[in-house]
Amino acid sequence: MRSEPQHHPDPRLLPVTALSGIGAQSAARLEKLGIRHVQDMLFHLPLRYQDRSRITPLNQLLPGTTALVCGRVEFTDQIQRGRNSVICRIADGSGGELSLRFFHFSVQQSQQLKPGIQIGCFGEIRYGFAGLEMVHPEYRLVDDPAQLIEHTLTPVYPLTEGVSQSALRKATRQALALCLQSRSAIKDWLPAELLQSRDYPSLQEALQTLHTPPPQLSGQILSGTPLPALRRLAFEEFLAHHLALLQGKLAYKQWPAPVLHLDAPTKQAFLAALPFRLTAAQQRVAGEIEADCGQNRPMLRLVQGDVGSGKTVVAALAALAALASGYQTAIMAPTELLAEQHFRNFSRWFAAAPTRILFLSGQLKGKPRQHTLQALADGSAGIVIGTHALFQDSVHFHKLGLIVIDEQHRFGVHQRLALREKGQTGGLRPHQLIMTATPIPRTLAMLQYSDLDISVIDELPPGRKPVATSAISSERRAEVIGRIEHWVAQQRQAYWVCTLIEESEALQCEAAEKTAAALRQALPNVRIGLVHGRMKAAEKEAVMQAFKNRDCDLLVATTVIEVGVDVANAGLMVIENPERLGLSQLHQLRGRVGRGNQDSYCLLLYQAPLSQTGKQRLAILKQSNDGFAIAEKDLELRGPGEVMGTRQTGQIQFKIADLERDRELLESIPAAAQTILDRHPEIIQPLIERWIGRSRHYAEV
Numbered sequence: 001m002r003s004e005p006q007h008h009p010d011p012r013l014l015p016v017t018a019l020s021g022i023g024a025q026s027a028a029r030l031e032k033l034g035i036r037h038v039q040d041m042l043f044h045l046p047l048r049y050q051d052r053s054r055i056t057p058l059n060q061l062l063p064g065t066t067a068l069v070c071g072r073v074e075f076t077d078q079i080q081r082g083r084n085s086v087i088c089r090i091a092d093g094s095g096g097e098l099s100l101r102f103f104h105f106s107v108q109q110s111q112q113l114k115p116g117i118q119i120g121c122f123g124e125i126r127y128g129f130a131g132l133e134m135v136h137p138e139y140r141l142v143d144d145p146a147q148l149i150e151h152t153l154t155p156v157y158p159l160t161e162g163v164s165q166s167a168l169r170k171a172t173r174q175a176l177a178l179c180l181q182s183r184s185a186i187k188d189w190l191p192a193e194l195l196q197s198r199d200y201p202s203l204q205e206a207l208q209t210l211h212t213p214p215p216q217l218s219g220q221i222l223s224g225t226p227l228p229a230l231r232r233l234a235f236e237e238f239l240a241h242h243l244a245l246l247q248g249k250l251a252y253k254q255w256p257a258p259v260l261h262l263d264a265p266t267k268q269a270f271l272a273a274l275p276f277r278l279t280a281a282q283q284r285v286a287g288e289i290e291a292d293c294g295q296n297r298p299m300l301r302l303v304q305g306d307v308g309s310g311k312t313v314v315a316a317l318a319a320l321a322a323l324a325s326g327y328q329t330a331i332m333a334p335t336e337l338l339a340e341q342h343f344r345n346f347s348r349w350f351a352a353a354p355t356r357i358l359f360l361s362g363q364l365k366g367k368p369r370q371h372t373l374q375a376l377a378d379g380s381a382g383i384v385i386g387t388h389a390l391f392q393d394s395v396h397f398h399k400l401g402l403i404v405i406d407e408q409h410r411f412g413v414h415q416r417l418a419l420r421e422k423g424q425t426g427g428l429r430p431h432q433l434i435m436t437a438t439p440i441p442r443t444l445a446m447l448q449y450s451d452l453d454i455s456v457i458d459e460l461p462p463g464r465k466p467v468a469t470s471a472i473s474s475e476r477r478a479e480v481i482g483r484i485e486h487w488v489a490q491q492r493q494a495y496w497v498c499t500l501i502e503e504s505e506a507l508q509c510e511a512a513e514k515t516a517a518a519l520r521q522a523l524p525n526v527r528i529g530l531v532h533g534r535m536k537a538a539e540k541e542a543v544m545q546a547f548k549n550r551d552c553d554l555l556v557a558t559t560v561i562e563v564g565v566d567v568a569n570a571g572l573m574v575i576e577n578p579e580r581l582g583l584s585q586l587h588q589l590r591g592r593v594g595r596g597n598q599d600s601y602c603l604l605l606y607q608a609p610l611s612q613t614g615k616q617r618l619a620i621l622k623q624s625n626d627g628f629a630i631a632e633k634d635l636e637l638r639g640p641g642e643v644m645g646t647r648q649t650g651q652i653q654f655k656i657a658d659l660e661r662d663r664e665l666l667e668s669i670p671a672a673a674q675t676i677l678d679r680h681p682e683i684i685q686p687l688i689e690r691w692i693g694r695s696r697h698y699a700e701v
């Protein structure tokens with residue numbers, strides 16, 4: 001890295017090579033930690049702190065603790081020639097002794113440790129062959145033990161290979177001096193009204209406190225209580241992410257969009273042809289969508305609804321508005337199965353409409369694919385339903401007015417933004433409707449969905465009965481198999497879901513194959529089908545069709561059936577290894593049964609023994625059939641990090657904020673963001689740049 005001229009006007013923006021001890025090589029390594037300029041050093045905060053404020057007498061050492069000690073060398077021995085390993089015994093007159101083990105020690109280094117010399121060490125105490133020992137501790141030869149004592153806690157920074165802790169400490173101290181003591185201090189963007197009401201320190205104080213904590217805060221830090229200084233930075237970081245998403249929404253809403261108007265007679269005719277009446281919640285949400293689509297600015301709306309709450313028909317009403325206004329609709333589902341199911345529903349609901357409803361997935365090849373692409377391009381197809389294949393470069397729309405994305409959490413934030421790019425017609429941007437059956441607790445929705453307006457279908461169609469759920473140890477597997485036999489004898493159908501760690505689809509499929517084989521042996525009179533993600537689409541379709549037609553009694557499946565299966569006669573579901581899945585996912589899976597008006601059951605076949613939390617989690621599923629309540633409980637038990645996971649957050653990485661530790665801050669973020677939007681819009685961009693960088697990944701619109 002090239003050094004910039006010495007007379008650079010702003011020390012904050014000097015490259016890190018301006019700090020003594022940081023050469024070009026270290027600078028390249030620091031870049032991996034996102035540190036390029038002097039001011040970046042200040043936002044690289046300590047992971048934890050070490051207490052070197054007192055020397056522990058050797059007779060008071062406890063294994064497993066970290067301590068600062070001081071003693072005189074009794075003897076030093078080379079124990080392993082090859083590794084230059086040295087052992088040294090020290091004593092301090094307290095009656096205690098400690099062994100120090102050093103590796104890769106030079107002859108010169110070991111010769112320094114002469115008997116009688118006084119040495120101070122900092123490190124972890126553990127049991128060794130010859131009593132208590134410290135392995136490769138930091139050490140210093142001292143005349144006076146007082147020289148070892150540091151009155152403030154010592155920061156420990158996250159490291160990158162090739163940059164030592166002491167080099168980072170030294171560089172950070174210099175950076176602090178340069179930035180905080182010069183007139184060009186780091187700019188505090190947060191307005192006073194947000195800081196005062198929270199009793200937060202200024203940015204300057206916060207950074208200073210965290211890098212060089214004053215002695216009076218040691219107790220608080222060591223007890224793990226987050227300092228207001230840390231809270232303040234986490235608050236600022238959450239705020240920056242929230243603002244970035246909001247800004248993405250506001251920017252998108254600046255574009256013109258087609259006005260989609262649904263006239264009353266068309267709507268009435270559509271509703272009258274449905275075999276049911278919309279619930280009040282469906283009507284309300286449909287109204288919200290209608291109002292959005294009637295604007296000349298694009299809708300960005302998320303519909304959250306519990307499993308089976310009837311989201312699809314609400315999306316169909318939006319598609320009807322698009323159709324009535326001369327625009328096309330693209331509906332994207334995460335799996336073939338779900339896309340096919342939507343395709344069947346839409347084909348039925350729009351049978352009388354003067355347009356073509358088409359299906360498009362990666363599996364569609366050759367002539368049929370050509371015809372589909374042609375119909376989308378010339379506008380003869382008004383509605384297309386498919387998988388993410390819909391958004392490949394080869395797909396062109398005549399006049400796309402509405403995009404519906406189902407099960408949005410499977411598509412990351414970034415994919416969602418990329419989709420917005422698609423389908424601009426004549427400078428107009430399509431309206432976007434996103435549907436999810438995974439209820440996200442309100443506080444977390446703030447981080448994930450603040451670029452969307454949210455509607456909730458909080459009512460199930462009448463007559464739905466809760467799925468009676470019980471947890472059964474896998475030791476009672478034979479009993480469960482017996483229950484299936486009995487169930488099938490009553491002309492009912494069932495699912496058997498094999499789960500494994502979700503990432504490993506291959507293993508999941510293998511497990512499903514084995515289970516199907518074992519069940520076929522155990523239940524020779526039951527017709528058993530198997531469906532998993534590695535089968536060809538046509539094979540899957542054939543099995544699903546057989547299950548729908550009642551030519552198959554028991555469907556063994558992987559979690560591919562989580563979404564998209566709607567077979568009213570299937571009222572029993574066995575879920576293997578439920579302890580491995582999130583509660584919301586389990587709730588969604590069991591939502592496959594209980595869709596008709598008959599009694600339905602879910603058996604959670606867990607691997608004993610279950611942990612305490614494992615038991616509590618399954619108990620929640622037994623007690624509740626409300627997806628939102630379940631999601632809140634899951635959040636309580638597992639914490640936000642687990643619940644969101646990387647998949648659901650769309651890989652939001654925080655520098656400082658910790659979803660677990662700083663959870664209660666989330667609640668206050670939307671109001672603080674609103675204050676900034678209303679009264680201090682000029683600080684939005686600098687805050688985003690500070691915490692997220694200049695990358696436009698949130699605002700790619």
Ligand SMILES: Nc1ncnc2c1ncn2[C@@H]1O[C@H](COP(=O)(O)OP(=O)(O)OP(=O)(O)O)[C@@H](O)[C@H]1O
Nearest residue numbers: 276277278279307308309310311312313437461591
């Ligand atoms: N108001 C209603 N009254 C009765 N049945 C309804 C109503 N709305 C939808 N349904 C039916 O309920 C079933 C579930 O609807 P839909 O598939 O839209 O649910 P969903 O909210 O998408 O659920 P999931 O997330 O489980 O797929 C479908 O068979 C649908 O036809």
